[in-house]
Amino acid sequence: MAVTATPDPRWCSYFFLYDGSKVKEEGDPTRAGICYFYPKETPLEQQELLCGQLAGVCRCVSELSSSPVRLLRLHRRKFAICTRGDFLWALGCAVDIPDISIHGFLEQLIGLFCFYNGTVRESYQLRSKEELATQWGKYLSHLQGGATELHHIFSCLRTIDSTHIDPLLLLKAALILQACQRCPLVLAGCILYCGRVVSTQMPPDLTAKVLVHETEAYSQELKSLANGVTPTDSAPLSSSVTSIPVFLTPSELHALRCPPVDWACRSHCLPLQDNRTKKSRLLSRTLSDTPDPEPELPGLDTTYRTPEAQQSVPGSTHSSVSGETRFSPSPSGDAPFPQDCSGSRDQVLANGTPRASAQKGSGGQDEEISGAPLPAPPLEGESGENRESHDGGGRGCGGDRSKQRGGCVAGGQAANGETGNETGPRGAGEQSDEEQPEKSDWQEPNDSKGGSEDEEGGGRRREQRGVNAEQRRGGGVQGVYSEGSRGNQGTQGGTSTPGALWPPLVVMALYQHRVRGLVLALLVEPNFQSDAAAMEEVHHSSLASLNGLEAHLRSTAAGAPGPPGGYTFAHYDSLQNTLTTNLSGGAGGALERSFVRASSLLHSHFSQAVTLQEAIVRNAGSAVYGTRSTAQETYFLQQGATVRNSGVPTPQDSAFSLPGKARHRLLKHGVNLL
Amino acid sequence: MASKSSLLKVILLGDGGVGKSSLMNRYVTNKFDTHLFHTIGVEFLNKDLEVDGHMVTMQIWDTAGQERFRSLRTPFYRGSDCCLLTFSVDDSQSFLNLANWKKEFIYYADVKEPDSFPFVVLGNKLDVIERQVSTEEAQQWCRDNGNHPYFETSAKDATNVAAAFEEAVRRVLAAEDRADHLIPTDTVNLHRKPRSSTSCC
Numbered sequence: 001m002a003v004t005a006t007p008d009p010r011w012c013s014y015f016f017l018y019d020g021s022k023v024k025e026e027g028d029p030t031r032a033g034i035c036y037f038y039p040k041e042t043p044l045e046q047q048e049l050l051c052g053q054l055a056g057v058c059r060c061v062s063e064l065s066s067s068p069v070r071l072l073r074l075h076r077r078k079f080a081i082c083t084r085g086d087f088l089w090a091l092g093c094a095v096d097i098p099d100i101s102i103h104g105f106l107e108q109l110i111g112l113f114c115f116y117n118g119t120v121r122e123s124y125q126l127r128s129k130e131e132l133a134t135q136w137g138k139y140l141s142h143l144q145g146g147a148t149e150l151h152h153i154f155s156c157l158r159t160i161d162s163t164h165i166d167p168l169l170l171l172k173a174a175l176i177l178q179a180c181q182r183c184p185l186v187l188a189g190c191i192l193y194c195g196r197v198v199s200t201q202m203p204p205d206l207t208a209k210v211l212v213h214e215t216e217a218y219s220q221e222l223k224s225l226a227n228g229v230t231p232t233d234s235a236p237l238s239s240s241v242t243s244i245p246v247f248l249t250p251s252e253l254h255a256l257r258c259p260p261v262d263w264a265c266r267s268h269c270l271p272l273q274d275n276r277t278k279k280s281r282l283l284s285r286t287l288s289d290t291p292d293p294e295p296e297l298p299g300l301d302t303t304y305r306t307p308e309a310q311q312s313v314p315g316s317t318h319s320s321v322s323g324e325t326r327f328s329p330s331p332s333g334d335a336p337f338p339q340d341c342s343g344s345r346d347q348v349l350a351n352g353t354p355r356a357s358a359q360k361g362s363g364g365q366d367e368e369i370s371g372a373p374l375p376a377p378p379l380e381g382e383s384g385e386n387r388e389s390h391d392g393g394g395r396g397c398g399g400d401r402s403k404q405r406g407g408c409v410a411g412g413q414a415a416n417g418e419t420g421n422e423t424g425p426r427g428a429g430e431q432s433d434e435e436q437p438e439k440s441d442w443q444e445p446n447d448s449k450g451g452s453e454d455e456e457g458g459g460r461r462r463e464q465r466g467v468n469a470e471q472r473r474g475g476g477v478q479g480v481y482s483e484g485s486r487g488n489q490g491t492q493g494g495t496s497t498p499g500a501l502w503p504p505l506v507v508m509a510l511y512q513h514r515v516r517g518l519v520l521a522l523l524v525e526p527n528f529q530s531d532a533a534a535m536e537e538v539h540h541s542s543l544a545s546l547n548g549l550e551a552h553l554r555s556t557a558a559g560a561p562g563p564p565g566g567y568t569f570a571h572y573d574s575l576q577n578t579l580t581t582n583l584s585g586g587a588g589g590a591l592e593r594s595f596v597r598a599s600s601l602l603h604s605h606f607s608q609a610v611t612l613q614e615a616i617v618r619n620a621g622s623a624v625y626g627t628r629s630t631a632q633e634t635y636f637l638q639q640g641a642t643v644r645n646s647g648v649p650t651p652q653d654s655a656f657s658l659p660g661k662a663r664h665r666l667l668k669h670g671v672n673l674l
Numbered sequence: 675m676a677s678k679s680s681l682l683k684v685i686l687l688g689d690g691g692v693g694k695s696s697l698m699n700r701y702v703t704n705k706f707d708t709h710l711f712h713t714i715g716v717e718f719l720n721k722d723l724e725v726d727g728h729m730v731t732m733q734i735w736d737t738a739g740q741e742r743f744r745s746l747r748t749p750f751y752r753g754s755d756c757c758l759l760t761f762s763v764d765d766s767q768s769f770l771n772l773a774n775w776k777k778e779f780i781y782y783a784d785v786k787e788p789d790s791f792p793f794v795v796l797g798n799k800l801d802v803i804e805r806q807v808s809t810e811e812a813q814q815w816c817r818d819n820g821n822h823p824y825f826e827t828s829a830k831d832a833t834n835v836a837a838a839f840e841e842a843v844r845r846v847l848a849a850e851d852r853a854d855h856l857i858p859t860d861t862v863n864l865h866r867k868p869r870s871s872t873s874c875c
Contacts, residue, residue: 166745166746168746169746172715540703541707544699544717544719
């Protein structure tokens with residue numbers, strides 16, 4: 001259970017949100033710009049000092065260098081910085097926390113706020129500072145709650161310990177989610193148990209956001225239970241079902257509607273519904289039941305919809321991609337992405353929280369200034385890609401990726417002039433961070449052109465029209481520009497970079513159905529709530545299975561952590577954003593602590609040095625081996641091995657046998673380093 | 675005691691594909707879904723009903739029929755108040771397997787007195803034209819195996835479904851009544867024994 005906690009001062013000594021637009025004139029007090037400050041006990045003078053100084057430094061540096069500031073490193077503390085328009089967030093932490101981790105933390109924090117409240121600008125226009133302060137506080141403590149230090153370092157999801165439960169139950173969970181998707185208003189879902197992810201159809205960062213409400217709702221439920229209010233399972237749509245509005249970035253929405261879920265095709269080809277149900281019927285069989293050779297793992301459903309996808313959206317890059325794509329969420333990664341799949345993979349990457357491979361450009365300088373914006377936060381490019389997702393029969397950008405980009409730039413710009421629905425596709429490939437500097441270049445024209453009527457649309461438009469609303473917002477960049485640009489010219493001084501802009505957020509709904517510790521969370525179209533028939537359908541199709549799954553999970557013994565085995569490992573999957581480790585959650589001994597420190601150090605190095613694949617760090621008593629690929633990072637410590645270390649590397653040095661041991665030992669944990 | 679709303683656990687057992695999930699869904703939500711998943715493990719739904727003046731919450735447990743799910747479903751047999759043995763009238767093998775299902779249930783549910791435990795036998799898919807199991811055959815089996823009540827049902831067109839579940843409740847209530855009568859006599863015996871033995875010696 002993700003317990004809410006006060007932030008660990010190592011991870012969060014200070015956190016503030018500063019609105020530069022409130023402090024323009026000489027006479028404007030700095031305090032007018034402080035939207036939120038943690039810890040709130042800090043004297044106002046100190047708050048002003050810190051906000052004023054940091055904001056000043058950031059502005060100065062970014063104006064001089066024409067790129068946004070990401071990190072300010074002081075002597076004993078460093079600050080992760082995020083600027084968007086006039087807003088500046090700073091999160092202060094201990095210096096030994098990896099840059100990438102602290103950025104992940106900050107992005108998650110901002111992401112959470114926007115997910116539940118909408119854009120920051122609008123939130124602060126509509127609601128009081130105090131009200132929003134409790135929101136920030138809630139997210140801050142949620143992100144610090146429960147999980148282990150390693151989880152924080154990798155900013156990863158907390159998943160159910162799959163080694164202790166029957167894999168068939170994971171299949172069951174996945175099938176429940178698929179059954180819900182038979183309702184066309186359901187975009188994607190995830191199943192959580194006691195604050196941990198059992199199965200998800202969403203990109204990792206979205207799953208992480210959904211978790212917050214789950215935890216919150218659970219504690220409320222516990223309270224109401226204590227008061228003697230017992231929701232009954234039998235009552236249709238009982239009190240255990242809740243629904244709240246949430247705000248998705250276009251890229252998130254895109255990821256849900258395109259492969260792997262391939263939503264777009266479902267919504268666009270309603271006439272083919274019969275055909276589709278037949279297919280989903282096939283899907284619903286369990287693995288060993290059906291004689292036909294078609295694979296039936298959850299998440300592979302796009303394969304079945306291929307023909308429709310191609311019919312409905314003939315020119316769309318994504319749909320055609322989806323045709324050949326089998327996106328496998330399986331941790332084993334045994335379904336390598338086909339060439340054409342790059343789009344969807346990058347999609348996932350772009351949505352994922354920090355991943356080492358994407359952080360290539362970032363160095364560890366004192367003031368890190370990089371054209372590449374932070375990994376996850378909404379980018380201008382994402383709004384561009386928003387267009388592409390809805391370009392019903394848009395221009396195709398077939399062919400290989402490089403070609404695609406060329407075509408797409410043209411398409412995107414042409415489309416931009418129209419402000420309309422008809423827009424050109426862009427390969428989602430542009431999403432990946434390595435390419436962003438480039439992207440910011442070719443997107444610049446959009447920005448200057450963009451400030452048109454559609455502007456205020458961004459977050460302003462709270463009413464929901466599903467796809468249509470979003471299509472109208474098609475020229476997403478304008479929406480982006482508008483929100484971020486209020487006073488942008490002044491503060492940013494022409495250094496308007498993608499990271500400095502707002503994405504237009506789209507209102508969706510988060511439907512949650514709780515059965516004790518088990519939660520089915522679905523991202524649904526906003527009109528789902530008013531569609532009684534759809535709600536009933538989803539409720540009925542899932543209730544019995546949820547009851548059963550909950551009973552299964554509850555009866556599954558927590559399971560003693562396996563025998564120590566004489567080694568410690570941590571395996572991070574950067575695509576799914578999950579962590580597998582045999583490290584106990586508790587405080588741990590000295591060896592465990594040094595393992596965490598070593599992993600943190602290596603993770604930091606991996607994120608900074610693109611070409612680094614393997615490394616061993618050691619002290620007098622132990623050695624930790626780390627290895628990484630584009631999709632994963634693995635850390636391994638052999639316990640009790642005498643480190644024969646003469647200072648000069650010799651073949652007898654036991655550290656050199658670590659890679660071999662790691663390969664061997666970790667096989668049985670499903671980690672393949674071969 | 676029985677006049678209050680009590681929770682009865684009723685479990686559906688039978689071969690895969692005979693329609694256990696459909697029966698449950700038909701009874702509780704009055705829906706029939708031709709594209710149902712094969713159940714993995716167990717699932718359950720609650721249903722409130724009144725039988726002969728007793729308010730009852732029936733918790734219907736639906737189980738996976740396939741052999742490979744055995745380890746997942748068997749832990750949930752325990753605590754059942756009634757067992758609905760289900761077969762499909764168009765599948766003679768599912769009928770032949772009834773005895774195995776009964777045996778499996780008695781073993782894993784740890785039923786103390788199998789002879790008095792309430793079983794109800796359901797022959798589902800009555801709507802299918804080509805039958806492989808005749809009504810007489812089924813009735814004969816029920817008579818030979820402990821005089822279980824037999825219902826021919828169709829989850830598809832809702833024939834007899836409610837009647838079967840209500841009968842299950844009646845059987846449970848009847849069994850409870852019997853147990854209520856039995857328990858006092860048992861306790862009395864325990865208390866009397868020492869006294870009688872002292873008087874003897």
